[in-house]
Amino acid sequence: MSNKRTSSGDGPHQRQLRVGELIRRTLSDVLNRAEIHDPDLNRMSITVGEVSCSTDLKVATVYVMPLMGSVPVEEAIAALARNKAELRHRVASQLTLKYAPDLRFRPDETFDRLDETRRLFADPRVIKDLEASEGDADAEDDADTPPGGTA
Template identity: 35%
Template structure:
């Protein structure tokens, strides 16, 4: 004897789960495609250390803001951003061929400062922990 579960019934017709917005799905596809593209096709040594951290696409799918990080930190962020801007046409052509969209979004590259901010906050926490240890040892 099976017990009737309304959640399973709703899921089977597609009403029980929350669907992602199209712009979010497109952003994920662009991030995945560019990450693979950067590994396989880009030969510019300035772009060797680039990692695509996240992509934000506007709701009308006209603009994609691509946030990147560098393994070496933010020292060469501006130069890398210029190199990415120069390769933008090459990348956009690749996306047009692979994503099969009516309109390929304009690509805007920005350095993602989130990793730097996290490292800064972690260093503050480390300083606090060190001060607590010093006070505990002095008492």
């Protein structure tokens, strides 16, 4: 029998999620305490929104965003990339993994997607469709209820 396990789901495994969260916390703490020896990076307030790990846990993609647009996101990512080796060393010292993951920094676009979603829900056509679908659901509920009582 094979020792290889396959998953029927397409999402990340529990271990990937757990390691990603530990890396996120570690990086947040290191950046918050300004432990890196780069004055440019230490002047920036950077939020680590999410870390996603590859299935073998050798690559960690770190999604970052400067707080309140204090610096351009490209500048923050460049500063983090310059200090990738030291950040990787800090992560490795905090975690008990066989390999220290390679850190790759990307802009966190979560807030942009939230703004777009809010804009879509504020669209009058979408509001009209939502109200219509709620009316249909209420009508179905009424049809399922027997006359003179509850189901």
